[in-house]
Amino acid sequence: MAEINDQLMQQSNLTDVAQLDTTLRVHIVYATEHNFLGKNLYGGITKAWLRNEVAHMVVKANQLLKAKHPAYTLLILDAARPMRVQQQMWKSVAGTKNSIYVSNPARGGGLHNYGAAIDVTILDENGTPLSMGTEYDYFGKEAHIDNEAELVSTGKITEDERANRLLLRDIMRKAGFRTIRSEWWHFNAYSRQYAVENLPLIQ
Numbered sequence: 001m002a003e004i005n006d007q008l009m010q011q012s013n014l015t016d017v018a019q020l021d022t023t024l025r026v027h028i029v030y031a032t033e034h035n036f037l038g039k040n041l042y043g044g045i046t047k048a049w050l051r052n053e054v055a056h057m058v059v060k061a062n063q064l065l066k067a068k069h070p071a072y073t074l075l076i077l078d079a080a081r082p083m084r085v086q087q088q089m090w091k092s093v094a095g096t097k098n099s100i101y102v103s104n105p106a107r108g109g110g111l112h113n114y115g116a117a118i119d120v121t122i123l124d125e126n127g128t129p130l131s132m133g134t135e136y137d138y139f140g141k142e143a144h145i146d147n148e149a150e151l152v153s154t155g156k157i158t159e160d161e162r163a164n165r166l167l168l169r170d171i172m173r174k175a176g177f178r179t180i181r182s183e184w185w186h187f188n189a190y191s192r193q194y195a196v197e198n199l200p201l202i203q
């Protein structure tokens with residue numbers, strides 16, 4: 001089995017999105033030990049790889065962000081994810097309450113496995129992430145986007161944090177991305193069904 005690294009991703013016809021827009025920032029959290037599994041799952045993958053058309057959508061989103069806040073920029077936390085990494089993640093959550101946060105490989109995985117999803121947040125003019133109310137990859141209702149008014153009214157997140165999420169969703173949706181209910185940071189370029197039926201899986 002080939003080693004997982006940036007070269008493998010390039011050979012899978014994916015685009016390094018930071019090459020298209022040098023103002024984008026990238027920190028692939030699963031390539032560090034600071035993730036929910038406490039280990040580097042991505043081997044030598046250090047860049048944000050995406051299908052080419054999806055990479056262009058991210059560039060568009062960053063332009064929309066800068067039109068509103070010229071000193072802000074997007075920070076990409078995850079992009080394409082090989083299916084074999086998905087299988088490792090699934091094994092760690094299968095049968096637990098956290099399984100809703102990980103796509104099941106037996107059902108074709110998720111859009112990250114097709115290079116068609118990103119996890120993203122916004123950096124301010126100092127390079128500091130805007131507060132979104134939870135950390136990235138927080139497993140729980142506070143990270144969900146479908147009931148944020150209640151999260152604010154019950155003091156789980158602040159009005160400013162909600163506004164920051166709305167800013168992120170606004171630019172991402174205008175660039176063509178779709179949201180998911182349970183993660184404020186996750187955006188899909190297509191429906192899951194479209195991806196499973198039409199796009200090559202990243203092995």
Ligand SMILES: [Zn+2]
Pocket residue numbers: 078112117118119185186187
């Ligand atoms: Zn994601």
